[in-house]
Amino acid sequence: NSVLDGKGYKIIGNIVDASYIGVYAIHNNLNITIKNLNIYNFSHGIYFSNSKNSTIENNNFYVLKNIEPGSFEHGIYSKGDYNIIRNNSVVGRDIGIYLMGYYNVIKNNSVVGMSTGIETKDAYNNTISENFIKSNYRGISVTSSPYNNFSVNKLCGNGFDFSCFNSGLNYADRNTFSTIDPAWPCNWVGTSVGSCPLCGNSVVEIGEQC
Numbered sequence: 312n313s314v315l316d317g318k319g320y321k322i323i324g325n326i327v328d329a330s331y332i333g334v335y336a337i338h339n340n341l342n343i344t345i346k347n348l349n350i351y352n353f354s355h356g357i358y359f360s361n362s363k364n365s366t367i368e369n370n371n372f373y374v375l376k377n378i379e380p381g382s383f384e385h386g387i388y389s390k391g392d393y394n395i396i397r398n399n400s401v402v403g404r405d406i407g408i409y410l411m412g413y414y415n416v417i418k419n420n421s422v423v424g425m426s427t428g429i430e431t432k433d434a435y436n437n438t439i440s441e442n443f444i445k446s447n448y449r450g451i452s453v454t455s456s457p458y459n460n461f462s463v464n465k466l467c468g469n470g471f472d473f474s475c476f477n478s479g480l481n482y483a484d485r486n487t488f489s490t491i492d493p494a495w496p497c498n499w500v501g502t503s504v505g506s507c508p509l510c511g512n513s514v515v516e517i518g519e520q521c
Contacts, residue, residue, distance in 0.1 A: 313340075317348030317370070324352035332358045336365065346370065355385045356401075362391040367399060374403025374425075385409045386422070396420065407447070410434050417442065428469065431456040440464065444472075453478045461486060 315334065322333045333353040336343050343365040350356040356372040359365065372386035386401030390411040397418045401407040407422030408429045414436050421443045422428035428444035431437065434456040442464045444450040450469035451461065454476045461483040466472040472488045475481070 312342040312344070314344045314346070315348075316344075316346055319347055319349065321349045321351060322353075331355065334358070336360065336362045339363075340365065344368070349373075350386075353384075355388050357387050357389075358385070359387075359389040359391050359394065362389070362394060364393045365391070366395045366397070368395070368397045370399045372399065372401040372403065372407075374401065374405065386425075389415065391415070401425065406430050407444075410437065413437070416440075421445075422447065427452045428466075430454070431459065434459065438462075444469065449474050452476075453481060457481060 324333065331353065332355045333350040334345055334348070334357045336359045338360050340362045341364055343362060345357055346368045348370045350370060351373045353374070356374060357367055357370065367387055367389070374384045374386050384403060384405035386403060387396055387399065387408045389396060389409065392413045393415065394412070395416045396408060397416070397420065400421045402423050403425055405425060406427045407425045408417060408420060410417065410429070410431045411433050417429060417437070417439045419441045423445050425447045427449040428447040428451060429439060429442065430452045432454045435458050437459045439451070439459065440462045444464060444466045446468045448470040450466040450472040451464070452474045453459070456478045457480040459481045461481065463485045465487045467487065467489040473483065
């Protein structure tokens with residue numbers, strides 16, 4: 312096992328041109344833990360490339376500036392399987408947590424002020440739970456990602472709390488939304504092929520409980 316414990320220290324990139332990656336776990340790593348870091352001004356705060364059985368926890372990300380026009384920033388970019396992303400905070404501009412892969416857990420993270428809070432793409436059988444997602448353009452965005460469970464997340468003040476594209480057979484329950492029409496307690500959202508059921512969730516006025 313490999314552990315990178317930042318012990319609360321800062322990693323600071325170049326705010327002018329946004330240095331590329333703060334912490335990069337290169338291809339096919341196993342059993343890595345990255346924790347207790349404060350990461351500023353990188354296009355990708357932590358980047359997992361085909362990592363497995365690894366953990367990203369208790370980190371703070373401040374993603375402030377694009378590396379170039381048309382690029383995307385990620386607080387956490389995770390491509391891999393059986394990973395855990397928990398107890399992190401992301402504040403910035405583009406994508407807070409980006410997930411590709413199978414059987415991952417994203418739990419108890421805070422994502423505020425991004426273009427997209429949590430985004431999944433080509434992601435299957437993952438659990439996204441107990442996250443606080445506020446003041447993003449899209450709270451959770453799901454693309455080509457079936458068989459995932461979204462539970463006990465709090466989404467408020469986002470442009471769209473939950474967006475679903477080409478992603479059937481997901482399940483979402485016990486979440487708190489502020490932008491789902493309360494007239495539809497069991498709503499379906501999505502476009503193209505497949506959509507996501509939003510049943511058994513709470514709907515609050517924007518700003519309430521935030």
